[in-house]
Structure formats: C-alpha cells, structure tokens
Amino acid sequence: MGEFELIHRHFTRPVRRAALGVGDDCALLSPAPGMQLAISSDMLLEGRHFLPGTDPERLGHKALAVNLSDLAACGARPLAFTLALALPQAHEAWLAAFARGLFALADAHGCELIGGDTTRGPLNICITVFGELPRGDALLxxxxxxxxxxxxxxxxxxxxxxxxxxxxxxxxxxxxxxxxxxxxxxxxxxxxxxxxxxxxxxxxxxxxxxxxxxxxxxxxxxxxxxxxxxxxxxxxxxxxxxxxxxxxxxxxxxxxxxxxxxxxxxxxxxxxxxxxxxxxxxxxxxxxxxxxxxxxxxxxxxxxxxxxxxxxxxxxxxxxxxxxxxxxxxx
Amino acid sequence: MGEFELIHRHFTRPVRRAALGVGDDCALLSPAPGMQLAISSDMLLEGRHFLPGTDPERLGHKALAVNLSDLAACGARPLAFTLALALPQAHEAWLAAFARGLFALADAHGCELIGGDTTRGPLNICITVFGELPRGDALLxxxxxxxxxxxxxxxxxxxxxxxxxxxxxxxxxxxxxxxxxxxxxxxxxxxxxxxxxxxxxxxxxxxxxxxxxxxxxxxxxxxxxxxxxxxxxxxxxxxxxxxxxxxxxxxxxxxxxxxxxxxxxxxxxxxxxxxxxxxxxxxxxxxxxxxxxxxxxxxxxxxxxxxxxxxxxxxxxxxxxxxxxxxxxxx
Known part of the structure; x- marks a missing residue:
C-alpha cells in the first residue's frame, strides 16, 4: 500500500458537523447564527515538544490536547481541526496508533478532522483547531x-x-x-x-x-x-x-x-x-x-x-x- | 533583542476584519450572516517544497500563495490566516524579508494574520487560511x-x-x-x-x-x-x-x-x-x-x-x- 493510501486510510473520516470535510481544496464550516469561531494553531516538534520515541498513541492525544486546551482557555466548544503532518516515513503501525490517540480524544469532544496536509520530513505535527461560542462570550x-x-x-x-x-x-x-x-x-x-x-x-x-x-x-x-x-x-x-x-x-x-x-x-x-x-x-x-x-x-x-x-x-x-x-x- | 521580541516585532499587526487577532489563546472570526468559512492548511518544508537558500521574501509570498490558491479553487474570498513557523534560528534580516513577502501578498488580498506559533527546528512553514463565501456557493x-x-x-x-x-x-x-x-x-x-x-x-x-x-x-x-x-x-x-x-x-x-x-x-x-x-x-x-x-x-x-x-x-x-x-x- 502506498503512502497516500496509508494516510487516507487512517485519517479520512466522514464529517457530521462541518459542511465539507477532507478531500477537496478547502473544508467548509458554517457557524450557527450568532456564533463566532475561536481558532488556535500549535506546532509540535520531536525533541522540542515531545521526547523522541514517545508512544504514538499518546502523541496523537497530546497534539490535539494542547490545541483543545487553547479552546478551553477561551471557553469555546470544540468543533473541528486540521492536521498538517511531516513524517520521516509512513509506518503503518505508527500511523494507526497516532490516529487512535488523536481520534479517541477528538471523538470525546465531538471535534472533527476536516482537512490537512502530509509531507515527508522531520517529525512535526501542526494542528489548527476550531471551536464555537456565542459572539462576545470569549474568555480573554x-x-x-x-x-x-x-x-x-x-x-x-x-x-x-x-x-x-x-x-x-x-x-x-x-x-x-x-x-x-x-x-x-x-x-x-x-x-x-x-x-x-x-x-x-x-x-x-x-x-x-x-x-x-x-x-x-x-x-x-x-x-x-x-x-x-x-x-x-x-x-x-x-x-x-x-x-x-x-x-x-x-x-x-x-x-x-x-x-x-x-x-x-x-x-x-x-x-x-x-x-x-x-x-x-x-x-x-x-x-x-x-x-x-x-x-x-x-x-x-x-x-x-x-x-x-x-x-x-x-x-x-x-x-x-x-x-x-x-x-x-x-x- | 530576544527571539520572541523579534518575532513579535515582525508578525504582530492589528486586525480589522477578525474579531480578535494575535495575542490571546485563540483568535476569533465572526462570519457575516449567510456566509460560511472555507479552510485549508498547507505545510512547506525546505528541500521538499522549496530549494534551500530560496529568497525569504519570495518564500513568504509563496507560503501564503499556495494557501490562497486553495481558496481560489473554492471561489472563496480570503479573510485571515494563521502561521506556524519552525526556524533553525531567528535571523532578523531573514524574518524581515519573509514578513515583507508574506504581508505584501496578504495585504493585496485583505487577508489578516490572526494567530500562530513559532518554534526552533528545521525550516517548516505551516499556514492555515480562512476565506468566506455565501453558503452553498463553493466550487467543488x-x-x-x-x-x-x-x-x-x-x-x-x-x-x-x-x-x-x-x-x-x-x-x-x-x-x-x-x-x-x-x-x-x-x-x-x-x-x-x-x-x-x-x-x-x-x-x-x-x-x-x-x-x-x-x-x-x-x-x-x-x-x-x-x-x-x-x-x-x-x-x-x-x-x-x-x-x-x-x-x-x-x-x-x-x-x-x-x-x-x-x-x-x-x-x-x-x-x-x-x-x-x-x-x-x-x-x-x-x-x-x-x-x-x-x-x-x-x-x-x-x-x-x-x-x-x-x-x-x-x-x-x-x-x-x-x-x-x-x-x-x-x-
């Protein structure tokens, strides 16, 4: 199985709350009337934000958790996220464990993967997360x-x-x-x-x-x-x-x-x-x-x-x- | 001047269209009634998506351009973007040129930097871009x-x-x-x-x-x-x-x-x-x-x-x- 198919297999899932998910040039989000979107990006680099050899399931959890934490600090309800992933190589076991940790936390918060990017390179995980909250209610x-x-x-x-x-x-x-x-x-x-x-x-x-x-x-x-x-x-x-x-x-x-x-x-x-x-x-x-x-x-x-x-x-x-x-x- | 101050100096600018920009845990976007958000993420890695030694001003332009291109393919009007940047070191001349190229294109499209992350590591530029368009009008x-x-x-x-x-x-x-x-x-x-x-x-x-x-x-x-x-x-x-x-x-x-x-x-x-x-x-x-x-x-x-x-x-x-x-x- 090729690299693209591996990544597709582990990261493409249907969306329920987003208007359009993974698979087109853009994803589409439609906030409900009166709601605004809270947005945060965090980049996690091996050796800097996590130790080399960290269990991939825990890493999948942590990469999303640090972003959800920014939503929490604003009082926003998680809605969706994008994932850009640089990987030295596509090992199926690693990808499967990473996806398991990532989606277990995502599902617990009703937060959907709606897009992203993958490339070969030093291990780097960049997540942008979207939450919604009533206009003017953000904790600053x-x-x-x-x-x-x-x-x-x-x-x-x-x-x-x-x-x-x-x-x-x-x-x-x-x-x-x-x-x-x-x-x-x-x-x-x-x-x-x-x-x-x-x-x-x-x-x-x-x-x-x-x-x-x-x-x-x-x-x-x-x-x-x-x-x-x-x-x-x-x-x-x-x-x-x-x-x-x-x-x-x-x-x-x-x-x-x-x-x-x-x-x-x-x-x-x-x-x-x-x-x-x-x-x-x-x-x-x-x-x-x-x-x-x-x-x-x-x-x-x-x-x-x-x-x-x-x-x-x-x-x-x-x-x-x-x-x-x-x-x-x-x- | 410290690394954080350098980055702050080159990348923190006031926002006009976003409800909240750089500087809090999240940025806030409020789409107009009837509008939805188009979202795309691209990660650009040195040696893979651009040649080492590429002129930083051109690189700043290109990193945003490839993301704006995804909005173009959906028929969305650019609104805002986040920037996550891994840098081997913070050279002021490099940052200034990168920011010049980035913001020249951003300003030409009325697209605001609303958040992001910076870290030390192999040169990696991850941009997530937001556009808006009337609900149901996206080109798919x-x-x-x-x-x-x-x-x-x-x-x-x-x-x-x-x-x-x-x-x-x-x-x-x-x-x-x-x-x-x-x-x-x-x-x-x-x-x-x-x-x-x-x-x-x-x-x-x-x-x-x-x-x-x-x-x-x-x-x-x-x-x-x-x-x-x-x-x-x-x-x-x-x-x-x-x-x-x-x-x-x-x-x-x-x-x-x-x-x-x-x-x-x-x-x-x-x-x-x-x-x-x-x-x-x-x-x-x-x-x-x-x-x-x-x-x-x-x-x-x-x-x-x-x-x-x-x-x-x-x-x-x-x-x-x-x-x-x-x-x-x-x-």
Missing part, C-alpha cells in the same frame, strides 16, 4: 480586575515532575511516575471547565509554559498585578485532578524532592495544560459549582491586585523570594 | 458533468520549466529564466478568477501537483472522464498569464526543449497554482468575460466525457500516447 486574557480571586485547575506541576524523573533529575516510585507521566504525555484539556467559566471568569489562560509565566501574560494584558499564597500551591503537585476524587494521587512524603523543588514544579513547570483564571470574589460558590459540574479540581491560590507585579507570600502573608523563570520547552 | 471537485468545457488559467508549465533549468535539465536564456523563476517562486493565486467563477464553473481545482494529476481528482470526484486537445496546451508554456497582454513572455523557439519536454512541463509539471475548471458549453462567452474581468488568461483545453479516463488527442482528434505521471514535489 485582558479581563482580570483588582480584587478578583485567582484560581488554578487540577494538579499543576505533575508534568514537570514526570519530566524531571525521565531526565534523571530526581527519582520517583514507579507507580507515581506512571501517574504523572500520563499527565505529561496525555494531558486533559479543561474544555468542560472552560465552558462552565463562560459568564463567570473575568479572564483565563492555559498553562503551557508555567503557571507564573503564563499568569504574567494575563497580568500584562489586564494591566494588574497578583499575589499568590504559596501555601495554597505547593501541595497541588500531589493532588488528584478530579473534583469527585479528593484523594491525592500519591503522598507528598513519597517524593524525594525538597519543598523548593516541588514549588518550582508547580509554579514554573510547564506542559500541564491546566487553566489559570480569575473571578469576582462574590462568585466563589459559583466557581466551586462549576468545578463540580465539570468534575475538575479548582483551587483558589491568590488574588488580583491593582499594583503591577507578581508577589509570592507565605501562609502568614510574608513575601517569599524565588526565581521562577518560565519553563522553556525542554530548552 | 465533484461538480463536473459530461459535455462541460475544460479550462485552464494562465501559463501552466512555467514553474516546471524554471525548476528544470535550476536543476540543469535544460538551459534557458537568462531573461526567460528570470520570468519563469518568478512563476515558480512567486506564484499568483487565482483568487480574482475563482470569485468570478462562482455560479459559473461546475468544478474547479488548483494545479499544485500537475495539470493531469490534479484533473484526475476532479474526474474521480465527479465520476466522469475527459479529453484534452494537446495542440491547445503545448504553447501555453510561453504564454503571458495576463488576459490584457496577449503577447507571449518569450518565443517558443528560444527554448532548447523538445515538443515532448514542453508538453510534459505543461501537463505534468507542478507548482503552477493555476486553476483547472469546467463550465457548461453554453457559458463560453461568460468564461471569457470572467477571465477579462479578473485579468487572467483562460484557455479551453478540452471537454468532459461520460466515459471514465483521460484521453489526449492531437489537432485531428487522434489519440496521443504519453506518460505524464504526476509531479511529485522535488522527489
């Missing part, structure tokens, strides 16, 4: 206001914890490694939470480069500052990300990491694809209800200030010092 | 009917003529090389013609892999065949592509190519980004008028048949033999 980085509560979803730091173990920076018990490695390689885009946050959050962003580094984009766009309570964050690395399962994934004491290392994973580790968002303090109960409905842990970690800058404080409100440079993709 | 590959006239725009073969000269397959006078090299490196997407063909053409496709090879996609999708009059095509390699300038770019006799080589460039050469389209024979005058209004040469080269398959005939209608395999990107 620019809406945070002084006095807002600052929240994070799930268990930030687990992806960095896995990466450090894979790199030999620290040991991890094998059960813990398996759990956090899945968080690194099969992240959960917080689409359900993003939809719940429409009309509730004043701003949102997804954590791809590190919690603090990405928060700074919100602070800059909103022209505000923030104070983070460090005691509210350091334990999150051991949290179960699901609201309905309050048990920790593992005991903090099983980690051979210092408090500072753990804190660094949570605040500066990247690749978690959690949402950082802000809400008016009067909506605290509504945020917990949104977390419960979307089965996603939400933790209040600080507040938005009128004064510019980012402050870390301990349990007593005293300033902490720390160098939490933004996570730069495997650099 | 599947609409050709027996009896339709078969047309091609412009001067197919010139890109292959240039490539052959650059590869040393044949010599070209320097003035001819300059003219056809511009056709290879700065192709003109036939957007204006595509818009004129809405409601007129029964099918359309753009020629990226070769006239015959791409025509076969139309024949398969439409379940028809075609007969091409070879005497109507072999001279096109020397044609001026503009309807208002009937003079040839160069004299055929200046080419040190055999008739068969010329014909092979026209029928099997790729990278021309001309449109191949079909129309009912009663609309012949309307097609010529569409060509005139869009200032694009249009040439009737054959007809659609009920019988499957592709037949080449000479001026007397006698079958020609020939091996016109589809152009495979620089392979």
């Amino acid at each position: 980085r620019s809406g945070a206001r002084a006095g807002d509560d600052l929240w994070v979803s799930g268990a930030p730091g687990q992806a960095r914890l896995a990466l450090g173990a894979l790199r030999g920076e620290w040991p991890l018990p094998s059960a813990v490694l398996a759990a956090v490695r899945a968080r690194l390689e099969r992240p959960t885009p917080r689409v359900a939470l993003g939809l719940e946050l429409r009309g509730l959050a004043t701003s949102a962003i997804d954590v791809s480069d590190g919690l603090l580094g990405d928060l700074v984009h919100v602070l800059n766009a909103s022209q505000v500052g923030a104070t983070i309570a460090a005691d509210k964050t350091s334990h999150l690395i051991a949290a179960n990300t699901c609201q309905q399962s309050p048990d920790a994934v593992f005991e903090l004491k099983t980690l051979a990491l210092s408090e500072a290392q753990r804190q660094r994973c949570v605040l500066a580790g990247g690749d978690d694809y959690e949402l950082v968002f802000t809400t008016p303090p009067a909506r605290l109960d509504a945020v917990h209800a949104a977390g419960a409905r979307s089965r996603t842990r939400v933790t209040r970690i600080g507040r938005i200030d009128a004064a510019p800058g980012l402050r870390l404080v301990d349990g007593g409100g005293q300033p902490l010092q720390g160098d939490f440079a933004s996570f730069d993709h495997f650099a | 590959r599947s609409g050709a009917r027996a009896g339709d006239d078969l047309w091609v725009s412009g001067a197919p073969g010139q890109a292959r003529l240039a490539l052959g000269a650059l590869r040393g397959e044949w010599p070209l006078p320097s003035a001819v090389l300059a003219a056809v090299r511009a056709r290879l490196e700065r192709p003109t997407p036939r957007v204006a013609l595509g818009l004129e063909l809405r409601g007129l053409a029964t099918s359309a496709i753009d020629v990226s892999d070769g006239l015959l090879g791409d025509l076969v996609h139309v024949l398969n999708a439409s379940q028809v065949g075609a007969t091409i009059a070879a005497d109507k095509t072999s001279h096109l390699i020397a044609a001026n592509t503009c309807q208002q300038s009937p003079d040839a770019v160069f004299e055929l006799k200046t080419l040190a190519l055999s008739e068969a080589q010329r014909q092979r460039c026209v029928l099997a050469g790729g990278d021309d980004y001309e449109l191949v389209f079909t129309t009912p024979p009663a609309r012949l005058d309307a097609v010529h008028a569409a060509g005139a209004r869009s200032r694009t040469r249009v040439t009737r080269i054959g007809r659609i048949d009920a019988a499957p398959g592709l037949r080449l005939v000479d001026g007397g209608g006698q079958p020609l033999q020939g091996d016109f395999a589809s152009f495979d990107h620089f392979a």
